[in-house]
Amino acid sequence: MSRALLITGGSSGLGAAVVDAARRSGDRPYVIDRRPPQDGVPWLECDLADTRAAEAATRKAVAELGGLDGVVTAAGMDVPGRLGDVAAEVWERVVTVDLLATAAVIRAALPALTEAHGNVVTIASTLGVKAVSDATAYCAAKFGVVGFTRALAAELAGQVGVTLVVPGGMRTRFFDDRDEQYKPGPDAILNDPANVAAAVMFAVGQPRGCAVRELVVCAERETSYP
Template identity: 80%
Template sequence: MSSGSLTEGSTVLVTGGASGLGAAVVAAVARAGGRPVVLDRQAPGDGVPWIECDLADTRAAEAATRELAERSGGLDAVVTAAGVDVPGRLADVPGETWERVVTVDLLATAAVIRAALPFLVAARGTVVTVASTLGVKAVGDATAYCAAKFGVVGFTRALAAELAGAVGVTLLIPGGMRTAFFDDRDTRYRPGPDAALNEPADVAAAVLFALGQPAGCAVRELVVCAEQETSYP
């Protein structure tokens, strides 16, 4: 995105691009004429270049990011849409499970961006990190997820200051979405049938808006949630 907008052929790396918000971003980028590439544990849609990667291994995430960038002839943008959560009381969530949530959601976000930086600087590209409304408002039984997403908020704000004038940085703060994110949870931690949730395609449209800003203009933060989202403000 050397011109500062999502132009035909712009290469956009999407973590978690096989499902949920990530898959919606992949589809939106492709519709806009861009070239999505994906890091995920599962295969994305047909024909989308990807590398299988468990983002809990942050060094592997860095290596896979560099490999995808080199295969693609560079990167114009990165969208860190991968995320996991295992809710529960701190005393009840095993340490390795708690730490995996923080690693995938926060440390891998930094690792992927770190590896992508040389390519993004060369392209004067854009980063969109994905936090959560639980990155600005804490709730019980979500210590790992809140720790990670509050961390993404702080990381992204610091990154924006650090990269000002070199790479565009946008912090996306979405509310709950209609994805498989909640499927493996205990019933008490799943949204009810009447829950106010957004469609991931609508959130992906906000991502494309951020990616489409002209050179020198950055959308610093975007909050996108259902009108009746209880975790915002």
């Protein structure tokens, strides 16, 4: 039986890889993003920095899907730089999109997920367990996702499956708009997002009563983990 899966950030990067994996599995992905996903995938346009709009979009998606079996919060952004050099509104947008919108979407999806005994997969980062310079917003947000997800797993135990996925650097367009000093070098070792998407689908597919709590998925020579 195909599963109804809500994927934030599903138009690019890891989110798009999860959409691909879901379609190959015969599932029904539904995307919330600012840009359209691949052809044929239903979606709602939403700026996740507006958390009330994110909640409304989630409720609308659940209604259109007729229920919900899983949520994958793959939307994320980063604007690296020293704390004093990153504009306050930019710094706060990173935290809002990466952390607060994650909570907002899951909050709105909880009634449907509880009814279906569905699964939640949140996406943190290796920089959610290891702090580095010039990444205060991203580390604050992703450390927050780690803590939020662990608390949520305790809160929803027996009702909804909750998995924290911690990816290392991936070959996506995530780094494209950065200043050159913050882009991976030509010899950077990055993982294929399809590998992380496969781990996400493994977590989403766990049967009732089995919990995959946390997964770290990175290139073998990832420098930011452990």
